[in-house]
Amino acid sequence: MVRGWRLFVAAIVLGAVGPASAVVAGDESFGIPQVRFINEQVSAGWADAGLEPAAEATDGEWCRRVHLDVIGRIPTGGELQAFLSDSSPAKKADLVARLLGDDYVDEYARNWMDVWTTVLIGRDADNDNVSRPGMRQWLRRAFSKNMPCDRFMEELVTATGSNTNKEGIDNFNGATNFLSGKMAEDGVQATAKTAQIFLGVQVQCTQCHNHPFNKGKQNQFWEMNAFFRQARALRRFEQTMDVQSIEMVDQDFAGEGGDPEAAEIYYELRNGLKKVAYPVFVDGTEISPDGYLPYKTEDGKEKGANRRRELARLIGGSPLFPKAIVNRMWAHFLGYGFTKPIDDLGEHNPPSHPELLDGLAERFREQSFDLKELVRWIVLSKPYALSSRVTAKNAKDDPTLGEKPKFSHFYLRQMRAEDLYESLLTATEADQSRAGEAASKKKDEWLRQFIIAFGTDEGDDATTFNGSIAQVLMMFNGDIVKVATGTGKGGFLDRVAAGGGKNSAKIDALYLAALARKPSAKEVAAANKLMQDRKGDAIGALQDIWWAVLNSNEFIINH
Amino acid sequence: MFTTPHDISRRHFMSHLAGAAALAAPATAFTNSILANAADMKKRHKSAILLWMGGGPSTMDIWDLKPGSATGGPFKQISTSADGVAICEHMPLMAKQMHHMSIVRSMSTREADHMRGRYYMHTGYVPNPNVEHPSYGAVIAHELAEQVPDLEIPPFVSVGSGSVGPGFLGMSWAPFVVDSNGNVRNLDVGIDPVRMSQRLEMLATIEKKFIGEKRGGVAEDHAKVLDKTVRLMTSKQMEAFKVAKEPKEVLEKYGIGERGASGFARGCLMARRLVEAGVPFVEVDLGGWDNHDGIFPTLADRKLPELDRAMSGLVADLADRGLLDDTAIVWMGEFSRTPNINGNGGRDHWARSWSVVVGGGGFKRGVVVGETSSDGKEVVSEPYSSQDLMASVLKSLGISLETTFTAKNGRPMKIANSGKVIKELFA
Numbered sequence: 001m002v003r004g005w006r007l008f009v010a011a012i013v014l015g016a017v018g019p020a021s022a023v024v025a026g027d028e029s030f031g032i033p034q035v036r037f038i039n040e041q042v043s044a045g046w047a048d049a050g051l052e053p054a055a056e057a058t059d060g061e062w063c064r065r066v067h068l069d070v071i072g073r074i075p076t077g078g079e080l081q082a083f084l085s086d087s088s089p090a091k092k093a094d095l096v097a098r099l100l101g102d103d104y105v106d107e108y109a110r111n112w113m114d115v116w117t118t119v120l121i122g123r124d125a126d127n128d129n130v131s132r133p134g135m136r137q138w139l140r141r142a143f144s145k146n147m148p149c150d151r152f153m154e155e156l157v158t159a160t161g162s163n164t165n166k167e168g169i170d171n172f173n174g175a176t177n178f179l180s181g182k183m184a185e186d187g188v189q190a191t192a193k194t195a196q197i198f199l200g201v202q203v204q205c206t207q208c209h210n211h212p213f214n215k216g217k218q219n220q221f222w223e224m225n226a227f228f229r230q231a232r233a234l235r236r237f238e239q240t241m242d243v244q245s246i247e248m249v250d251q252d253f254a255g256e257g258g259d260p261e262a263a264e265i266y267y268e269l270r271n272g273l274k275k276v277a278y279p280v281f282v283d284g285t286e287i288s289p290d291g292y293l294p295y296k297t298e299d300g301k302e303k304g305a306n307r308r309r310e311l312a313r314l315i316g317g318s319p320l321f322p323k324a325i326v327n328r329m330w331a332h333f334l335g336y337g338f339t340k341p342i343d344d345l346g347e348h349n350p351p352s353h354p355e356l357l358d359g360l361a362e363r364f365r366e367q368s369f370d371l372k373e374l375v376r377w378i379v380l381s382k383p384y385a386l387s388s389r390v391t392a393k394n395a396k397d398d399p400t401l402g403e404k405p406k407f408s409h410f411y412l413r414q415m416r417a418e419d420l421y422e423s424l425l426t427a428t429e430a431d432q433s434r435a436g437e438a439a440s441k442k443k444d445e446w447l448r449q450f451i452i453a454f455g456t457d458e459g460d461d462a463t464t465f466n467g468s469i470a471q472v473l474m475m476f477n478g479d480i481v482k483v484a485t486g487t488g489k490g491g492f493l494d495r496v497a498a499g500g501g502k503n504s505a506k507i508d509a510l511y512l513a514a515l516a517r518k519p520s521a522k523e524v525a526a527a528n529k530l531m532q533d534r535k536g537d538a539i540g541a542l543q544d545i546w547w548a549v550l551n552s553n554e555f556i557i558n559h
Numbered sequence: 560m561f562t563t564p565h566d567i568s569r570r571h572f573m574s575h576l577a578g579a580a581a582l583a584a585p586a587t588a589f590t591n592s593i594l595a596n597a598a599d600m601k602k603r604h605k606s607a608i609l610l611w612m613g614g615g616p617s618t619m620d621i622w623d624l625k626p627g628s629a630t631g632g633p634f635k636q637i638s639t640s641a642d643g644v645a646i647c648e649h650m651p652l653m654a655k656q657m658h659h660m661s662i663v664r665s666m667s668t669r670e671a672d673h674m675r676g677r678y679y680m681h682t683g684y685v686p687n688p689n690v691e692h693p694s695y696g697a698v699i700a701h702e703l704a705e706q707v708p709d710l711e712i713p714p715f716v717s718v719g720s721g722s723v724g725p726g727f728l729g730m731s732w733a734p735f736v737v738d739s740n741g742n743v744r745n746l747d748v749g750i751d752p753v754r755m756s757q758r759l760e761m762l763a764t765i766e767k768k769f770i771g772e773k774r775g776g777v778a779e780d781h782a783k784v785l786d787k788t789v790r791l792m793t794s795k796q797m798e799a800f801k802v803a804k805e806p807k808e809v810l811e812k813y814g815i816g817e818r819g820a821s822g823f824a825r826g827c828l829m830a831r832r833l834v835e836a837g838v839p840f841v842e843v844d845l846g847g848w849d850n851h852d853g854i855f856p857t858l859a860d861r862k863l864p865e866l867d868r869a870m871s872g873l874v875a876d877l878a879d880r881g882l883l884d885d886t887a888i889v890w891m892g893e894f895s896r897t898p899n900i901n902g903n904g905g906r907d908h909w910a911r912s913w914s915v916v917v918g919g920g921g922f923k924r925g926v927v928v929g930e931t932s933s934d935g936k937e938v939v940s941e942p943y944s945s946q947d948l949m950a951s952v953l954k955s956l957g958i959s960l961e962t963t964f965t966a967k968n969g970r971p972m973k974i975a976n977s978g979k980v981i982k983e984l985f986a
Contacts, residue, residue, distance in 0.1 A: 470743075549765065
C-alpha cells in the first residue's frame, strides 16, 4: 500500500521531470527576486552553521501547510487532489496565486481577521470597552481588499468614531477597537501595545523605571505616551443609561502644566521626583508640543498638531515598522521569528538573521507594504518548502533548546484553536458560508473554553489550547469532534461509506481528507482490524478510524 | 453519566493504550538525586500549595503594616497566635492561624511588569528569549511524582489560573487547569469502553508512525499527554475535584455556602482534597490585586475578607487532618505595590521591598523573617529573591538543591536557579 502510494507520488514528480524541471532546478525562486533573496540568506546561514537542510516536504505536506497558514484550514480532498495531479513546475506558485486571489478572498480575510483580532485585542472577550464584532468587521474589510500595511497601521492608530456597529450610530469605525479598551490611566496600554505591535519596541517596562538591562529610559515611555493625550474614549449612552458604544475622539489637550501651547505631562521617578515629557518618537524625533488640534491663526498660520496623526506618520516612516511586520509574518509561517519574542526588536535582543530581516523589511516597503506579496515571498521560499523530518545533519538546529533558529527544517507546531475549528469543518465538508459574523460568534463561544485571563488591569490572557490534557479531552469527547465523526444521513462519513468501492479506498479517503496522505501498511492493518471489530458495521468502523485520525499528532500539528 | 470503565474493564482499557504510552522517549533528560525510603514515601507524600495572588497585592497593607507612616495607609495591625507577629486588622481569621505560618518581609525583586513578574516569581528566572524555564508546579511535580506511583490524575493542577508552563520539561508536566467548581470538561466518553480502547489502539498506530519519522519533540509530547489523559479519564481519583461532596461543616470552615463565597474558597478546599489524593502541586489563583485606584476600600471590603476566610480555612483544615507537616503552603503575587499612595487613592507596581508568606511542610512556623524601613520603601535586612524563596520551598519538601536539570542541549541548570535557602525559615 505504502509502496503503491509512493510510486504514485513518484510518478507525479517524474512527470514534472524533463524539460520543465530544468526550469525548477535553474530557478528555485519562481522568478521572484525577493524569494531568491530569502533563499540566499537562509542558505548562507546553513553554510555558516555547518547544517544541511532537510529534504523537501512532500507535495501533500506542502499543500496542507500552505492552506493552513494562508487561509487557516487544511485543504479539502478536491483541493489536495488538484494539486497532487498538477504536473506543472509552476504549480506551487499557481496554488499560492489562487490562495491569494479572488477565489479565496473570503477565507483569506477570515483567517487574517482571526490572527489580527488576537494580536490587537487579545482573546479575552470581557473588556466592555471593546467590540469584537466591530474589530472583526473592520479587519475583515481591510484584509478583503488587501489594505497596504502602512495604511492599516495608520487607520488603527488614528481611528476616531464609534466602536460598535449598532442601529442609531452613524459614525461607526471598527478600527477604534484597537485603542478603545486601552485608554484607561492616560492610555498606558495604548502606548505599550502600539509600540510593541507596530515598532517591536517594548516600552511598557519603562513606565515605572529605566529598563534594567537595555537602553530604555523611563522618559521614552512617557514621551510615547504623550502622543495619546489628545485621544479620549468617551462612553455614549442610550436613554436607558446602558453604554451603547465607545467613541474615540481627539480633543485639545491642555497639558498638565497650564500652557496648552506647550502641553506637557508629568511622570514620577522612583525616587518620587516629578519629570516632564513632551511627545518624542522612539528615534528622538520631536513634534510640536502644542496641545491644540490643528487650526489656523487669524493671520493664516497653521498651528497645533494632531498627535496621533503625527505618531502614525512617524511609525510609517520608521525602519522599525516594516521589520516588526515582517518578523511577525515570518514567525506565522516558519514557526519562529527572527527574534523571540517577536515583538521585541531592541538592541539587547539581536535577530537570528539580521540582514534577511532588514532586507525583507526594505523590500516590503518598496512593495508599498503589500501584505499578500510578503506572504507570497515567504511561502514560496526554500525554508518554507522543507520537510519537518530532522536529519543528523540538521538536528542541532532546534530552537526549543534555546538555539537561534536556522530554518534548516520545518519546525513542528500545533494548529491554533481557530485553525483546528476551521479544519474540522473542512475535513468533514461541513463547509458552508462560514465567513460571516454569525459564524465568528459561534467560533468565539467554542474558543472560550480555552481562554484563561490573568486578572490584571492589562487584560493579559493565555490559552490552554496548547497541547494540554484539556485539549486532548476536547478532541476525544468534545461536541465538535462528536459532530465531525457523526454518521448521520448525508454527513461526511455517510457519504464516504456510501461512495461505493472497496473499504481500502474509503480508508484512503479519510486519510487524504485529514492528513493529506494515504495510510501506511501498518495503519491499513490497524484499520482493517477495526473493520473486523465492528463486524460488518462499515460506517461504524469508518467512524472509529476517522476519530483516531482526527485525534492524532499528525492531524493537529502543522508539519 | 460518566461512562468510562472502572475496575475490570479499566484494566483492559488501559492495556490498549499502553502502546501509546510506550511511544514516549525516555521520559526525562534529568539527573535526579533524590534517594529516599520507598516504603516511607508510600505513606507520606509531600505536596505544595501555591496561593497565587494575580495582579500584585499590596503586602504592606496585609503582612507588614506601617501604621503612622505617611505611606502606611489607614489599616491598623492586630496581634496573632504567633508571638510578636502582627498583621492587618482585616485578616482576623488568619491571625488565629499565624502560628502555622511565617512571613518573609524582605523580598526584593526587580520585575514590576505583570508578565515578567509572573514568570520570574514562578520560575526563579527572569524571562529569557532563548529558553523557557519550568515553573514551581512543573519542577515539584517532576521531582515528587515518584512518591506517588499510583497517582492517575495530573501531578500539577492549577485552579482558576493558567500558572506558568513546564518550559523545557515538556508538555507532560504542564498544569492541568480546572475551574473552581472542579468541573472538568469533556470527560464523558459516551461510547462503549471496549470500542474506545480499540479506537485508542488505532490512534497509537498513527502516533507511533509520526513520532518514528523524527520530526521533533512536539510529536512525542502529544503522545505523552494522550497517555496522561487516558489515565485521568479512567481514574476514580477524579472524585478529588468534587468539592461539593464535602460535609457541611468542612464547607463552612472555608466559608463556602455563605453569601459572597468565592471561587477561591472552593479552590482552596479542592487543593486540600487533591493533596489528600496525592497530587504533589496545586496552584490556586485569586486575582484582582492590581489596585491602581481606590485600594483601601477594595482591600477592606472585598479582597481581604475573601482571602482571610478561605486561606485560614485551608491552613486550619490541613492542620486538623495532620496534613500540614507534609504540605508546604506559599502565598505570593508577582510583586507588591508602591508605598506611595497615588493620586487615585491606589498603589502602583513595586518590587523592591515586599512580603511573601509560607507555612507547613518543613518550614519553621510563627516567625517573621527580615524587615523593611519605616516607610516600607527599603529592605533593611538581607534581601531575598524569587530563587531564594524557591530553594527554600524545595528544601521544605525534602527536594535536593543539588538536583540539576540537563536541558536537552546538554547545558546543566541548577534547580531553583541556584537560589540560597532562607536560613531563618528552618529550625
